[in-house]
Amino acid sequence: MQALTDVLNWISTQLGHEIPRDTSSAFYALFHIILLWAPLALFLVLLLRGVTSVQKFARRFLKKANTLSQSGLPSSVFQLIFRHTRRDQLYLVMLGLISLPVLYTTLELPKRIINRAIDGPEHTTMIFGIKLTQTEHLFFLCGLYLFAIIISGLMKFSLNVYKGKVGERLLRRLRLEIYYRWRSGSGTKQRSEVIPIVTQEVEPIGGFAAEAFALPVFQGGTFLTILTFMFLQDPYLGAAAITLLPFQLALIPRLQRKVNVLARSRMIEVRNLSGQLGHQSGSPDLTTGPSKAVGSSLKEMERIRLSIHRAKFFAKSLNNFLSSLTPFFFYAIGGYLVINGKLTLGALVAVIAAYKDFSAPLSELFRYYQTREDVRIRYEGIDEFLGISSPPNATQVKATSG
Numbered sequence: 139m140q141a142l143t144d145v146l147n148w149i150s151t152q153l154g155h156e157i158p159r160d161t162s163s164a165f166y167a168l169f170h171i172i173l174l175w176a177p178l179a180l181f182l183v184l185l186l187r188g189v190t191s192v193q194k195f196a197r198r199f200l201k202k203a204n205t206l207s208q209s210g211l212p213s214s215v216f217q218l219i220f221r222h223t224r225r226d227q228l229y230l231v232m233l234g235l236i237s238l239p240v241l242y243t244t245l246e247l248p249k250r251i252i253n254r255a256i257d258g259p260e261h262t263t264m265i266f267g268i269k270l271t272q273t274e275h276l277f278f279l280c281g282l283y284l285f286a287i288i289i290s291g292l293m294k295f296s297l298n299v300y301k302g303k304v305g306e307r308l309l310r311r312l313r314l315e316i317y318y319r320w321r322s323g324s325g326t327k328q329r330s331e332v333i334p335i336v337t338q339e340v341e342p343i344g345g346f347a348a349e350a351f352a353l354p355v356f357q358g359g360t361f362l363t364i365l366t367f368m369f370l371q372d373p374y375l376g377a378a379a380i381t382l383l384p385f386q387l388a389l390i391p392r393l394q395r396k397v398n399v400l401a402r403s404r405m406i407e408v409r410n411l412s413g414q415l416g417h418q419s420g421s422p423d424l425t426t427g428p429s430k431a432v433g434s435s436l437k438e439m440e441r442i443r444l445s446i447h448r449a450k451f452f453a454k455s456l457n458n459f460l461s462s463l464t465p466f467f468f469y470a471i472g473g474y475l476v477i478n479g480k481l482t483l484g485a486l487v488a489v490i491a492a493y494k495d496f497s498a499p500l501s502e503l504f505r506y507y508q509t510r511e512d513v514r515i516r517y518e519g520i521d522e523f524l525g526i527s528s529p530p531n532a533t534q535v536k537a538t539s540g
Contacts, residue, residue, distance in 0.1 A: 179384035215517040226304045234356030237293040247283040252484030301348035309344025346513040357499040371485040378467035393453040411435040461497040
């Protein structure tokens with residue numbers, strides 16, 4: 139135990155702080171968590187996730203290398219997106235990177251407003267060779283802050299509008315590709331199964347196309363920008379911000395694997411229902427069709443969807459709960475530093491305000507991971523569907539051709 143305490147004191151000294159000998163055991167426990175165990179757990183989780191990701195990529199690569207694709211589509215959804223929208227993706231990534239310095243400005247200015255313009259005795263400030271009173275300095279900084287948030291909002295608006303344009307364009311292209319291949323004979327014998335594929339299953343792929351490269355860069359950059367801001371205010375607060383991150387990285391992917399299994403089952407059941415309805419639509423007497431099979435299929439779809447809702451909302455609730463626990467460390471550690479004169483009140487207020495934006499990109503990255511897995515399953519299902527050769531009969535050809 140003494141060895142751990144010595145390590146903790148050494149880390150604290152390297153970060154520019156010294157833990158007083160009269161510090162209570164409760165604060166010592168908090169320091170142990172945020173400076174020792176949480177960083178160690180984060181390193182181990184990231185290492186394990188990295189090894190697992192490399193193994194999964196290798197298995198998929200070998201599987202695709204040994205399997206000849208019959209559908210003609212690119213082997214992965216990322217290849218499809220990059221092939222048709224690479225210039226648009228580059229523009230989206232650049233726009234996301236340009237917005238990060240503006241974001242940092244919106245984080246830094248509130249601290250300067252509190253520490254330099256509001257707190258302390260009355261003073262004058264020289265800016266660009268102009269002498270400003272304390273009140274004029276306050277309004278100058280507030281004007282800069284207003285200008286920065288307007289620019290940030292406009293850049294986010296432009297980014298989102300262009301993302302929608304990219305997604306819809308790829309979605310139209312993919313739908314036409316599926317339709318033409320279906321016309322040429324691709325797909326199962328139940329020809330009506332193409333209806334939910336073209337109308338429903340490809341919809342999330344279009345939305346994901348707009349975020350495939352831009353969202354990790356923008357939201358990941360936002361996450362790192364805010365984290366850097368926190369570490370620059372005080373390393374203790376930066377470490378406290380990522381204390382619960384290892385638990386989120388370890389638990390959310392496990393829950394997502396369960397959702398992936400259910401999503402594939404739902405996709406198969408939707409196609410099964412479409413095939414049954416398509417078969418009955420060709421019958422001269424609809425009243426004699428197997429309505430019991432349709433009812434069973436609908437009941438199974440309800441069961442699967444409820445299971446998906448439970449798994450998704452449990453993951454979301456768990457993520458929100460862990461995110462809401464982090465301010466506890468800010469109030470405890472940050473308050474301790476302010477009381478001991480090692481941190482300004484403005485810096486603490488700025489960090490707490492920044493954390494409200496800190497949890498949003500992290501939630502978006504988790505949502506991106508969930509969407510990516512869902513889109514991967516849908517794309518593989520479409521690839522399998524188009525890889526089946528079932529030439530349409532003369533009646534179907536005549537019906538589809540006019």
